[in-house]
Amino acid sequence: MAEVLVLVDHLDGEIKKSTFELLTAARALGEPSAVVVGPAGSAGKLSEGLKAHGAAKIYVAETDSSDFLTPQVSVLASLVESKDPAAVLIGVSADGKEIAGRLAIRTNSALLGDVVGVSPEGATHSVFGGAFIAEAKANTAHPVITLRPGSVEVEQADGAGAEETVEVPAASGRSATVQSREPVTGGDRPELTEASVIVSGGRGVGSAEQFSVVEGLADSLGAAVGASRAAVDSGFYPHQFQVGQTGKTVSPQLYIALGISGAIQHRAGMQTSKTIIAVNKDPEAPIFEIADFGVVGDLFKVAPQLQEEVTKRKS
Amino acid sequence: MNIVVLVKQVPDTYSERKLSSGDHTLDRDATDAVLDEINERAIESALQLKEGDGAGDSTVTVVAMGPDRATDAIRKALSMGADKAVHLSDEALHGSCAIQTSKALAKVIGTLGEVDLVLAGNEASDGRTGAIPAMVADVLGLPSLTHARELTVDGATVTVRRETDDGVTVLTAELPAVVSVNEKINEPRYPSFKGIMAAKKKPVTTLTLADAGIDASEVGLANATSTVTSSQPKPPKSGGEKVTDEGDGGQKIAAFLVGQKLI
Numbered sequence A: 001m002a003e004v005l006v007l008v009d010h011l012d013g014e015i016k017k018s019t020f021e022l023l024t025a026a027r028a029l030g031e032p033s034a035v036v037v038g039p040a041g042s043a044g045k046l047s048e049g050l051k052a053h054g055a056a057k058i059y060v061a062e063t064d065s066s067d068f069l070t071p072q073v074s075v076l077a078s079l080v081e082s083k084d085p086a087a088v089l090i091g092v093s094a095d096g097k098e099i100a101g102r103l104a105i106r107t108n109s110a111l112l113g114d115v116v117g118v119s120p121e122g123a124t125h126s127v128f129g130g131a132f133i134a135e136a137k138a139n140t141a142h143p144v145i146t147l148r149p150g151s152v153e154v155e156q157a158d159g160a161g162a163e164e165t166v167e168v169p170a171a172s173g174r175s176a177t178v179q180s181r182e183p184v185t186g187g188d189r190p191e192l193t194e195a196s197v198i199v200s201g202g203r204g205v206g207s208a209e210q211f212s213v214v215e216g217l218a219d220s221l222g223a224a225v226g227a228s229r230a231a232v233d234s235g236f237y238p239h240q241f242q243v244g245q246t247g248k249t250v251s252p253q254l255y256i257a258l259g260i261s262g263a264i265q266h267r268a269g270m271q272t273s274k275t276i277i278a279v280n281k282d283p284e285a286p287i288f289e290i291a292d293f294g295v296v297g298d299l300f301k302v303a304p305q306l307q308e309e310v311t312k313r314k315s
Numbered sequence B: 001m002n003i004v005v006l007v008k009q010v011p012d013t014y015s016e017r018k019l020s021s022g023d024h025t026l027d028r029d030a031t032d033a034v035l036d037e038i039n040e041r042a043i044e045s046a047l048q049l050k051e052g053d054g055a056g057d058s059t060v061t062v063v064a065m066g067p068d069r070a071t072d073a074i075r076k077a078l079s080m081g082a083d084k085a086v087h088l089s090d091e092a093l094h095g096s097c098a099i100q101t102s103k104a105l106a107k108v109i110g111t112l113g114e115v116d117l118v119l120a121g122n123e124a125s126d127g128r129t130g131a132i133p134a135m136v137a138d139v140l141g142l143p144s145l146t147h148a149r150e151l152t153v154d155g156a157t158v159t160v161r162r163e164t165d166d167g168v169t170v171l172t173a174e175l176p177a178v179v180s181v182n183e184k185i186n187e188p189r190y191p192s193f194k195g196i197m198a199a200k201k202k203p204v205t206t207l208t209l210a211d212a213g214i215d216a217s218e219v220g221l222a223n224a225t226s227t228v229t230s231s232q233p234k235p236p237k238s239g240g241e242k243v244t245d246e247g248d249g250g251q252k253i254a255a256f257l258v259g260q261k262l263i
């Protein structure tokens, strides 16, 4: 069976959930080979998890280079050349997209970006915030595919996980140099793109302090917290929680929008959610056009009451 | 400094966007087209660098690849203060994929002499490829410093505070380099009346494929590295029940969620 290269996204010895989604998706195309690029000693802690999700091989490239993303691109490019894989799968993130694009240039491969599903025939895109579904196929060997997190249900599978060391080839062009790095460490709440429930706040929340109303409801539901761009721009909540056109695309089981008008750019990031609840003072707010259940009212009255009901039911 | 800004004309995100049923490419006639908001920010960055340049000899050149009507986006960029523009426009470009687009843009940049800095948006609002700047950099063998929230140029060194969902990375490189900006980098200026009048007289060079040294086999739908085989609109979600809070709004939501087995 053909090999499928999967780039492992890892931080401090932990594998990101999106990598398990890639390993699951890869099995539809062939036999997954995990590719680990990182500082010396990174692979050891990752191999159990990779094997448990079906990695037949684990390629390990250790490097302490401060070249930005170039080691990942060069290692994948050399593996594409030596192994002639059926495809290369990379998770959608800022880094993932950049690695994928540069790799496709280096290896003369098709780039199927931001897909929500893969099959031997090609890949499925969800465009304009889910307003269109499109099928695409690659016209080259070893296409590079980036998969949107949360689009595939993770399934475990036994993989042999045979480790093989690979050299990091010398860079072919000039690279940016990493001077420092501060990763965002997720708090206790689930990741936005992984959460099955999201509670989001908009400008209507009014201030950073008052976002505690959004957080309180989220915590009672075990949910992630999201925000509209207006809320982020007003400094109520950090940028990485922005949902929408220029923020994250999410598709949870349940999305609760508090004080969000439902501008088209916000909807583009959340309208494929299974169930949408909206609370807004304005009965004409466009968010109600897509809400399965809407309450015209003050979020500061409705959200705490809902939180109380949820907590009551749990005990 | 010789600064190039890559700009793209995109369908207005405020209007309904469509794929054409024939070849599944973006239906540009169905929507209003605008200069992508993120590119206004890239131009603002370029203008700030130019204004802060002690030597006072910087030029800002706008480069766009797209159909004829992309000239509107180019004029907007010039009215903000860019000095001149190059527009790669050719029927044969229709339907080009990301690989072809980045190679073509690299060719156009190659016609501009010694370029110090290429600025771009981090992600276009139509395709969300989010990789063209890094791909252009790779074609040119230049370092890519993407998703800049802060950008400084000191002598021949460019420093970027790269801010993404995953965290903050400080990157440096020697010029020439490619930098893409994120939506938090600045607030773009509005074109002044004077700027709008001046833009009418600024030079816009239109290049065909041949002018840019690109062979027709390197671009276009028929030669793209990927092909969209089908597309379907998804029926929009319709609204459900809407109630007015009468002191029991939270309880009503809870009851709905229980009914849906969500809590």
Ligand SMILES: Cc1cc2nc3c(=O)[nH]c(=O)nc-3n(C[C@H](O)[C@H](O)[C@H](O)COP(=O)(O)OP(=O)(O)OC[C@H]3O[C@@H](n4cnc5c(N)ncnc54)[C@H](O)[C@@H]3O)c2cc1C
Pocket (backbone or CB within 6 Å): A201, A202, A203, A204, A205, A227, A228, A229, A230, A231, A242, A243, A244, A245, A246, A247, A248, A258, A259, A260, A261, A262, A263, A264, A265, A266, A269, A279, A280, A281, A282, A285, A297, A298, A299, A300, B013, B037, B038, B125
């Ligand atoms: C290129 C581009 C990209 C964009 N990308 C994004 C994006 O990624 N994400 C995004 O969200 N937006 C994005 N936007 C911005 C978008 O157009 C809207 O401006 C934004 O979504 C509005 O946020 P909001 O709903 O929180 O604020 P508003 O539109 O101001 O709405 C606030 C709502 O809160 C309600 N409200 C006020 N007080 C209360 C209360 N006490 N109780 C209940 N309701 C109350 C009001 O009735 C109102 O409906 C983008 C815009 C552009 C041009």
Ligand SMILES: Nc1ncnc2c1ncn2[C@@H]1O[C@H](COP(=O)(O)O)[C@@H](O)[C@H]1O
Pocket (backbone or CB within 6 Å): B005, B006, B007, B008, B036, B038, B039, B042, B063, B064, B065, B066, B101, B105, B119, B120, B121, B122, B123, B124, B125, B127, B128, B129, B130, B131, B132, B133
């Ligand atoms: N056809 C194009 N012409 C000029 N610049 C482009 C074009 N396509 C993409 N770009 C640049 O690349 C950035 C990111 O676009 P993308 O990678 O397509 O999401 C845009 O904001 C532009 O700066």
